[in-house]
Amino acid sequence: MSYRVAVRSLCEFTAKQGDLDLRFTPSPSAQEGIVGHGLVTGRRGAGYEREVALEGRYGELLVRGRADGYDPALNRLEEIKTYRGDLARQPANHRALHWAQARVYGWLLCRSRNLPAIELALVYFDVASQKETLLLERRDAEELRAFFEAQCQAFLTWAEQELAHREARDRALAELRFPYPNFRPGQRQLAEAVYKAACTGTHLMAQAPTGIGKTLATLFPQLKACPGQKLDKLFFLAAKTSGRRLALDALATLGRGRPLRVLELTARDKACEHPDLACHGESCPLARGFYDRLPEARAAALETPFLDQARLREVAQAHRVCPYYLGQELARWVDVTVGDYNYYFDLTALLHGLTQANQWRVGVLVDEAHNLLERGRGMYSAELDQRDLRAARRQAPAELKKPLERIQRAWSALAREQVRPYEVKEELPGKLLAALQQAIGAINDFLADAPAGLDVELQAFYFDMLQFCRLAELFDRHSLFDCSLLPPDRRGRAASRLCLRNVLPAPFLAPRLAQARSAVLFSATLSPRRFYADTLGLPTNSVWLEADSPFRAEQLSVRIARHISTRYGDRAASLEPIVELLARQYRERPGNYLAFFSSFDYLRQVSALLAERHPDIPFWEQTRSMEEDARQAFIERFQAGGRGIGFAVLGGAFGEGIDLPGERLIGAFIATLGLPQVNPVNEEFKTRLAALFGSGYDYAYLYPGLQKVVQAAGRVIRTPQDEGVVHLIDDRFARPQVRRLLPSWWRIEEDAQLTCSSSSQHVV
Template sequence: MNAPVTSTVARYTVAVRALCEFTAKRGDLDLRFTPAPTAQEGIAGHATVTGRRRAGYLREVSLQGEHGPLLVRGRADGYDPWRQRLEEIKTYRGDFQRIPDNHRALHWAQARIYGWLQCQTLGLARIELALVYFNIVTQKETVLDQTCDAAELREHFEQQCGLFLAWAERELAHRAARDTALVAMAFPHAAFQHGQRELAESVYKAASTGRCLMAQAPTGIGKTIGTVFPLLKAFPGQCLDKLFFLSAKTPGRQLALNVLAQLRGPAPGLPLRVLELVARDKACEHPDKACHGESCPLAQGFYDRLAAAREAALALGFMDQEAVRAAALAHGVCPYYLSQELARWSDAVVGDYNYYFDISALLYALTVANQWRVGVLVDEAHNLLERGRAMYSADLDQAEFQILRKAAPKPVKAALDKLNRAWNALHDADGAVYRVLPAVPEAFQGALQRASAAVIDYLTEYPADSDAGLQRFYFDAMHFLRLVDTFAEHSLFDVTLRAAAGRHHRQSAQLCLRNVLPAPFLAPRFAEAHCAVLFSATLSPTHFYADTLGLPTNTAWIDVQSPFSSDQLTVRLAGHISTRYPDRARSVAPIVELICAQYRQQPGNYLAFFSSFDYLQQVLAQFASDHPDIPTWSQSRGMGEEAQRQFLARFDADGQGIGFAVLGGAFAEGIDLPGSRLIGAFVATLGLPQLNPVNEQIMQRMQTIFGAGYDYTYLYPGLQKVVQAAGRVIRTRQDRGVVYLIDDRFTRRQVRALLPDWWRVERMTG
């Protein structure tokens, strides 16, 4: 559903399906494993059904009609002009009788809406409506039909529109009030900070011209409000529907919520609906129960109580996780799925990258379906490369599969055994532990498709068998096969052999469709947005991020001058020490003495960053042994949120000691320790990704595509982590501190050129 094209036209456009889901959806939320056809199978099924019809049969019939300020539009699946029969086609697999009654009721509601729109278009007095259920496995059609008078269908259409009309009129009024308030909205501070006005003006210009913007802006200038405020100011003039603030980490999302709360002001405040989206596992009230009405009380009758819960939540205006939870529980519905519904009606949505950029992203899908005009803000955008790669990668582990295969039920065992043999054929005869193949062999693809089909057919036939292992295998296999269909130069297919677990076990192979260049997948996301702003303190070099993220060629660039001066930060290069892997044992003692000397000279709180936990532990052990009087604390593997909070709590304003952490980890970016909470940092690594066969293959691919394999794979990502870690020291214009860059490679001209311009770097003599 989208708002009017301009704020002066009182017209609300709604899709037929969205209208019916709003007015006719009833009953339980039911997310039990139902083997629905994939999108590709659905498209193929529709093509098969319509292909069986006689010549002259009309496919994908565009229809629309009005009811007051409502414009209702959509596409009917097919129309037979000889029989005056309109068809709504639904694909399924399994037992037809297991299609829930509330699903069929929704399908009939859609068919009747389309029926009236077709009667109105052609001037028909009556029409035959048919729900055609097509089983994609048996290729058989089950048809439910009825003949309806146009007057009856018109009454149904007006009834459904009437149920939605009050809501639509309120939405139009809300949008008008919102845009009026945004025009008058003032910047919440007395003045812009240094560099903040430049950033805000660039964001507003990007929104006004419908372009993407890359903004490199230093920490401490208020990037969040410097991007959110101008984008909201652009809403009325650009007729924007939504603002999506996307971040890789919780602190960034919390900052955005704080800024939006500040802009809304005290209740009743600015009429701006703000929603926080959180992961399902964080929102679930009953993790021990399944998502259906027979198991979870918050799923039972979900759609019957949704309207009241939705209205209560939207009345709050500011819908963070706790507010959504309170509204949901007050009305007995699931908080997570209430938040999914609220995304349709919110003005500003704050969430993780995956809600817009993932392969099945909610916000992107809604944007496309409803033709929203959206402004996207990508916080700490340097993280999007690795996150994007992960979103468009898939792996299959043969060791896990073999455990599943041995316990599999008989109807699927033969197909799984054949897949295992096809898997074994990928083992290199020479025993290579790691190798890259030019493509996924067709024999393996076929075996995987047949195994998936066998599993889905079994689960369809025996729905009571909720085998979690089989379900997980099916979803993993379908994700893998979906990415096989898009396999190209942007990805690698690699095979990694694992040693046998015991004498009677064979080697197993882990298969990975490894995305190395997310640009082809992310580019459509940027193209769909009216404007997108990617901002971070580290977005250099520009071409690296533009190339790897798939930004449009007309993307604007701004490098906001730092508000900090070189006399605030002393940067020292310890070029007499090598932290390369072969030299690490020799580097421990000089690093320990360097850290100690700085601490003795100026006691206070420091962070020391290392390339790995092993390296960290070597230096920490030596440091604790040589200088037991200096307090130390350390990051550990798999550190939970509470342990992380305790680690950061050690950095109080009056504290003294050294916190040991890994570069690129939880404490190397996104944390704020101003003033005396942190007065220095030691970075004992160049930050380069590990030298291993995978990264070497990525380097070769980057060399082929961009002609700069080493820089794109190692140098640029490594230095970005170094600058982020060093950026923890100076957070305000009052801060003073010191950073030691420990490695002889920091003295190279190419490396020095990637350090911030405002740093004044001193080289230590050793």
Template sequence: MSYVVAVRALCEFTAKQGDLDLRFTPSPTAQEGIAGHQVVTSRRSPGYQTELALSGEHGPLLVRGRADGYDPAQRLIEEIKTYRGQFARIPDNHRHLHWAQLRVYGHLLCARDGLDQVDLALVYYEIGSGEETVLRETRSAAELATLFEDLCGRFIDWAQQELAHREARDAALAQLRFPHAEFRPGQRQLAEAVFRANAGARCLLAQAPTGIGKTVGSLFPVLKAAPQQRIDKVLFLAAKTPGRQLGLDAASTLGRGTPLRVLELAARDKACEHPDKACHGESCPLAQGFYDRLPAARQAALAHPMLDRAALREVALAHDVCPYYLGSEMARWSDVIVGDYNYWFDTGAMLYGLALANQWRVSVLVDEAHNMVSRARAMHTCALDRGALRAARAAAPPLAKKALGRVTRAWPEATQPYEVLPALPDKLLAALQTATSAITDLLAEQPAPPDPALQRFYFDALHFTRLAETFGEHSLCDLTREGKDSALSIRNVVPAPFLKSRFALAHSTTLFSATLSPWHYYSDALGLPDSTAWIDVDSPFSADQLAVRVAGHISTRYQHRSASLAPIAQLMAQEYTQRPGNYLAFFSSFDYLEQAATLFAERHPDVPTWLQSRRMNEDERAAFLERFTEDGRGIGFAVLGGAFGEGIDLPGARLIGAFIATLGLPQVNPVNEQLRERMQATFGAGYDYTYLYPGIQKVVQAAGRVVRTLDDRGVVVLIDDRFGKAPVRDLLPRWWKIEAASGSGRVPSGSRCG
């Protein structure tokens, strides 16, 4: 059995040395890099070959890759690197790696064509000026063969170790058994659908109710399918920390007694040990000599089959290397990787880039996938604030200050509170390009971190200019006046064009959640392939476990909110009196919540209440949830769609009911109206896609907090007359039996809600 390794991966493993050095990032964007390569190759003579596929063997290794360019007439093979700034600032260890890659390609070419020697050229292309700097050498085939054998020799032991691991892993997974005595109701149905999706290399949208064990029910079939489908990596992606913990727990349970390697990826700001230092050896001690100490740290990390954040940090600090970048390295050698959506779906997604470069076969599991539309939009949205620009300019040294002054002068004038621009402002984009180049040079020169205001605007400007390269009908550019200042945004409306490549590269992608209806909304917005399968898993719960009542005599529309407060308080008190216990009451905003809580407390002071507050930290959120005890009594007031509307587990008597005083519809404002218009033009369902579906999704998520197990009993009171109308009722779970709340009359039906 051969171990296949890319030329780049081989060289990164064996030829990287010295410090971790990120002073010279961000590098040119992918689009800029592609364009730079095209400019360089267009300058070459006829007969010049690009993307030359080369491969060769050494022992168990099959080394393959694509050389950037080859001129047969000159026997000249080229490696093209794009960069920004001054050539002299490219670190020696970067060039050392680039030479290693080029020499491997030189050997593979000599071996393929029987050449006795070859000319090699490293071509560095500066994006801004278009200038090429060319470093050349001539090497004999014998010299290159020796260099190749040396690199392979240093990698073979690791490769053989990895081959043995893969063989043992696949053998164990082929014999994997479900970790519990039996499947929960609905769990087998989900597992079978996920297995079929992986067997057929398809995407799957799986709506599965809370409480059936979706995490184990989705991860188990993927691991079971991995040996036969030759799956290299399983990515378990979640929107929030609790979801990632569930993924780690499931992987730990399933991997017990197997050689399965599990890795948790944390955000860089959470993993950083020295947030006051820059990421290079002159500033951070964990970056100094990083690549020299990495081999020992990498080997030590393999002794921990469960590399969660704590274990990764322990190994990293024991070897004086950065925990975050050790995690990035271990992603290459792990079987199950647990992390945030952005690692696969964002513009510069690390795992997507690695899978593309190494030709991994990846199965992706997306937990709580109802979050994907809003999260994907946010990934491909960026705003620049004129106040932040002013603060950055004030903090900038002279050259950067001058460049930022040009940005100020090119800033479009805001003549209205909100307006959509007909096109991107070209003069501003040009000024931003100049400014980011100037700041990049500044960052390269100084070891200390820049002023926070300057750094913040710099990163926003980079993101903005990169989004500008892919601007199209899927996004809009708008200008919002904010007092004397304004904000300029590239705002994504439809994430599909950005995500299609992610679904195409994955062997299979399963998106699962308790709320994925209607499926066509998610399919359209996310750009899922036409072959995507859909399953609505039967609920294990029965209608007699959850009383669902509609208070059809109350309107929570904005203009009716003041009038709704007293009847809502009466309704809540009546329900609480009939069955005292722990309840959650959800409202559409903090203002509405506070008004309702104040009136309720005045009229019913004997009922304990506690409120979600704005900008709660983790300890405050934990304290809020700790009030929900088995023998507790009272009502917690929360905002729908906030921290307590999903992802919390309060089984049994810890939560016996929920009042939901809103449809959860997004606020009608100029931005959302633009989204509605774009959705209408694109899909013919502007109101539903912008307001109705996202709103009801939050309602169903919140209601799902009440019944968590087959033994739970509870009540959900839906407070608004629109809950009785057909378009809304059709989006609620099938197993619910809905009745009128006491005093509200019959549940009405009717046309579309307003």
């Protein structure tokens, strides 16, 4: 069995040394890099060869990659690097890595074509000025062979260790057994579908009820399929910390006593030990000498197969390296990575980039996949606020004030053309984008000589500019460019907010899903299938599964309060009947309940009336911007044998992802259809989605709203032993087009009271 390694990965392992240094970054965006490479190679002669595939062996090591270009007439191999800023400020270890790559490619080319010598070129292309800087060296083939073999020899011990680990891992996974005597109802069905998808290389959308053990039912078959499908890595992607925790718990059970390496990736702000310091050796002690200490830290980390956040931090502290960047390095060497969606789906996602660079065969599991729509929209959107620009200008050093003033002038000119408070623009503002790019270049130059970094306001605006410019390059029908006029400040100055607002993340998500050998998107709410397939970019041949529910209709009484309307215009009239419904249910069966509303204002109006009319009924409320300890205190009020009503906002922290089995929660009231607010932005979404799919209202309002309703109702029945009640409070829940979107196992009852007179005047 050969160990395959990409040229870049080989050189990063053997040639990186010295400090972790991010001052010469950020690099140009991926799109700028592609364009830059194209411009450089487009300037070459007719016989120039692009993307030259090369490979070579050294013992059990198979090294492969694609050289950027080769000119047979000059016998010159080129390694092309795009950059911004002043090349003279490039750290020496960056240059050393680039030369190492060029020399390895040089040997592979000499070997494949029997060349006695070759000229190597590092071509640095400035994406701003579009100028090339050419660094040349001529090497004999024997020199390059010796260099190649030295790199391989330095890597070989590690490669042999990795081969032994892979063989042991695959043997263990081939013998893996389900860790419990029996599957739960519906769990085996899901596990079999996941295994089949992994073995056939297809993508699966799986809707499976809460409580069947979806996390274990997806991880177990994917791991079981790894040896036969020769999968290199498995990525478990979650929307929330609770999802990561469930995955880590399941992997701890499945991996117990087995050579399975598991890594948890966390956000930089949660992992950084010195958030007040810049990421380079002159500022941060954990960046100083990072690559010199990395080999020992890496080896020590992998002696412990289970690397959650706490264990990773322990290893990093012991070896005096940055825990965040140690985790990034270890992602190359573990078998299973558990992290947030953004680690695979973001524009500059680490795991997706590594998969491409190393040509890994990967399996991808997307937990609670209904969240990927809004999260995807957030990842592929960007916003600039003119008030933030003013704050950045006030704090900016003298050499950066002029570039920021150019942005201000271009922005003000754009705002003067606007008539309405909110407008969608058909074209991107060319002058403003040029000013943003110039400012980014100026800040990059400044950062190379500023160990202390940027002021907080300027740094935040700098990152906003980077995201805005990256997405401007990718702007298309999947997104809107809009401008909102803001109220004047205390000095009477007008301002506006610009947004590149993603409507449809599918064009961004689809290539990342396609990169996987198989991907499984699973959730308790993925209906209707077509909506999620369209918006998340699933391939046309993806498979759909609706797993059998382990719950009986008798366990859950679902009642529609069709005599109440929760429409905005009817809310004042709805307060009293909602309060009486809450009180009647509570007195019929005292216990713990959750009551969901569409807004904090609506919630407080109902809770205040409940306190006035029924002061003996305990209740507690979700508040705006609750801290973690306050959220935990809210959940801890739901104890077995307890009594009271917790008031929460639908779609918030308590609408999904919390587990309150048995008597901890015996019922829920949902006083809203969860429809997004009707506003200019959502109306533009409706128009764009109608043009794309023909169902603008359903795609923009109805489907996202009812998904939140079903998730909230799913908090009530968590085990086959639970019994409870859900009150759907609005006459629109009785309409056939709405009822069809509710879970098929629900037995729905309608109250005998008459529909309110106002409801007939409204459509769903």
